[in-house]
Amino acid sequence: MLTQAAEDYLKSIYKLEEKGGKVSTGILAEYLDVKPASATGMIKKLKSMNLVSHQRYQGVTLTDTGKAIALEIIRHHRLLELYLFKALGVPWDGVHEEAEILEHVISEDVEARMDEFLGYPTADPHGSPIPDKNGVVPQTQSIPMTDLQDGQTCVVAEVSDSDSALLRHLGSFNLYPGTEFRVVEVAPFEGPFTIDIAGQQAVIGREVAKNIFVNNVEQTDNV
Amino acid sequence: MLTQAAEDYLKSIYKLEEKGGKVSTGILAEYLDVKPASATGMIKKLKSMNLVSHQRYQGVTLTDTGKAIALEIIRHHRLLELYLFKALGVPWDGVHEEAEILEHVISEDVEARMDEFLGYPTADPHGSPIPDKNGVVPQTQSIPMTDLQDGQTCVVAEVSDSDSALLRHLGSFNLYPGTEFRVVEVAPFEGPFTIDIAGQQAVIGREVAKNIFVNNVEQTDNV
DNA sequence: TATATAATTTAGTTATGCCTAAAAATTTGT
DNA sequence: ACAAATTTTTAGGCATAACTAAATTATATA
Numbered sequence: 152m153l154t155q156a157a158e159d160y161l162k163s164i165y166k167l168e169e170k171g172g173k174v175s176t177g178i179l180a181e182y183l184d185v186k187p188a189s190a191t192g193m194i195k196k197l198k199s200m201n202l203v204s205h206q207r208y209q210g211v212t213l214t215d216t217g218k219a220i221a222l223e224i225i226r227h228h229r230l231l232e233l234y235l236f237k238a239l240g241v242p243w244d245g246v247h248e249e250a251e252i253l254e255h256v257i258s259e260d261v262e263a264r265m266d267e268f269l270g271y272p273t274a275d276p277h278g279s280p281i282p283d284k285n286g287v288v289p290q291t292q293s294i295p296m297t298d299l300q301d302g303q304t305c306v307v308a309e310v311s312d313s314d315s316a317l318l319r320h321l322g323s324f325n326l327y328p329g330t331e332f333r334v335v336e337v338a339p340f341e342g343p344f345t346i347d348i349a350g351q352q353a354v355i356g357r358e359v360a361k362n363i364f365v366n367n368v369e370q371t372d373n374v
Numbered sequence: 375m376l377t378q379a380a381e382d383y384l385k386s387i388y389k390l391e392e393k394g395g396k397v398s399t400g401i402l403a404e405y406l407d408v409k410p411a412s413a414t415g416m417i418k419k420l421k422s423m424n425l426v427s428h429q430r431y432q433g434v435t436l437t438d439t440g441k442a443i444a445l446e447i448i449r450h451h452r453l454l455e456l457y458l459f460k461a462l463g464v465p466w467d468g469v470h471e472e473a474e475i476l477e478h479v480i481s482e483d484v485e486a487r488m489d490e491f492l493g494y495p496t497a498d499p500h501g502s503p504i505p506d507k508n509g510v511v512p513q514t515q516s517i518p519m520t521d522l523q524d525g526q527t528c529v530v531a532e533v534s535d536s537d538s539a540l541l542r543h544l545g546s547f548n549l550y551p552g553t554e555f556r557v558v559e560v561a562p563f564e565g566p567f568t569i570d571i572a573g574q575q576a577v578i579g580r581e582v583a584k585n586i587f588v589n590n591v592e593q594t595d596n597v
Numbered sequence: 598t599a600t601a602t603a604a605t606t607t608a609g610t611t612a613t614g615c616c617t618a619a620a621a622a623t624t625t626g627t
Numbered sequence: 628a629c630a631a632a633t634t635t636t637t638a639g640g641c642a643t644a645a646c647t648a649a650a651t652t653a654t655a656t657a
Binding site: 398399400410411413414415418430431 | 633634636
Binding site: 193207 | 643645651
């Protein structure tokens with residue numbers, strides 16, 4: 152059994168690999184809020200367990216085994232988020248913190264039972280895809296809200312899940328995955344977005360918009 | 375926040391206080407499967423946090439604060455057992471092991487939501503009382519099955535929860551809390567009990583019977 | 598291509614937390 | 628009161644996981 156810290160490192164390496172290319176010790180350390188030397192230490196430990204590949208100064212990569220474990224933990228996390236949300240009514244801005252702890256301790260049996268209860272879901276309450284039990288991640292195609300233009304209609308696909316204040320803010324506009332909205336105006340010079348959500352207007356700043364991903368984009372210039 | 379080990383010590387002290395009188399270092403150590411020196415060490419640590427009272431060579435007692443924490447953990451454990459059983463269908467011989475881990479990590483919010491979902495229950499799947507959120511333990515009066523005589527009818531109140539093989543054995547007879555049965559015969563010389571459960575006869579050995587507690591005992595010599 | 602800068606690794610330290618064996622202290626039983 | 632049993636103290640082990648400082652290696656640029 153891996154320690155919680157080791158699991159967190161694997162999960163972080165997976166996420167960093169997914170978003171950018173090479174995962175350097177420094178980037179990993181920054182992501183986990185530890186010093187680079189600490190990351191080097193854990194990388195050596197994970198390498199000795201054949202969970203990562205690593206050559207000095209060349210960044211780190213998950214092995215197939217390491218990737219499987221990372222996906223398993225991400226699966227736990229997202230299933231838990233959805234389960235807590237749907238079965239126990241935990242507010243969507245609170246599920247991340249709960250899942251962050253529980254993801255390391257639930258059994259495979261409980262995982263399978265939650266999965267069944269939820270009807271084998273493919274996305275968590277923030278729209279992030281839930282890997283299936285074989286580690287296959289459902290693919291979605293979404294673009295950042297910051298790429299939208301005036302007059303476009305779209306559907307929220309996913310929002311960043313780690314800042315609960317942001318989630319509460321989005322919730323106050325009813326801006327959840329699945330919500331449709333139309334871009335009324337994009338203010339010039341990197342300005343905010345004015346959008347229309349079911350008849351209600353809302354102003355969304357750039358920094359917030361960066362955390363929102365959408366799909367089903369259509370041009371609907373007519374009001 | 376207490377460590378898991380510290381919480382386990384508090385829980386164990388509570389259970390030992392409940393069953394017998396004085397909790398000596400040796401008894402506690404044996405119960406937790408550690409050496410007496412380890413127990414002494416933890417007792418000192420708990421004492422420094424005002425969770426136990428202790429005078430050298432005189433055994434250990436929970437303070438009010440320590441007792442409250444012990445009851446909180448026991449509440450977590452038993453609520454979890456019932457929740458896993460009812461909401462997720464985990465078999466009753468498996469819920470103890472799961473709860474043993476989760477009891478240390480669930481939040482108060484999740485605890486409260488499980489409690490609400492379950493309708494503020496007072497007993498877990500093995501019949502053990504669930505302390506309420508103020509630490510009040512529902513009182514029940516039950517007697518060991520070994521005290522029963524021929525011809526008595528009773529209802530299973532509680533069974534020991536820590537041996538899953540025993541639980542599967544009882545399950546094979548449908549002998550759950552709430553199950554009614556009649557004692558057909560008590561074999562002499564500390565022999566086994568022959569009982570009738572809804573028309574099915576079963577033979578229950580002394581060692582098993584010691585782990586079963588019953589109430590609603592009535593004399594019903596007539597067949 | 599040399600050198601300055603940045604990133605990474607190594608080595609050693611700190612801190613936590615729980616455990617044990619052996620020796621010393623204390624209590625208990627007869 | 629003495630021997631036996633129990634408990635405590637002492638001293639140390641092991642594992643995890645973080646840190647700092649110094650050394651090493653890579654890279655960027657002049």
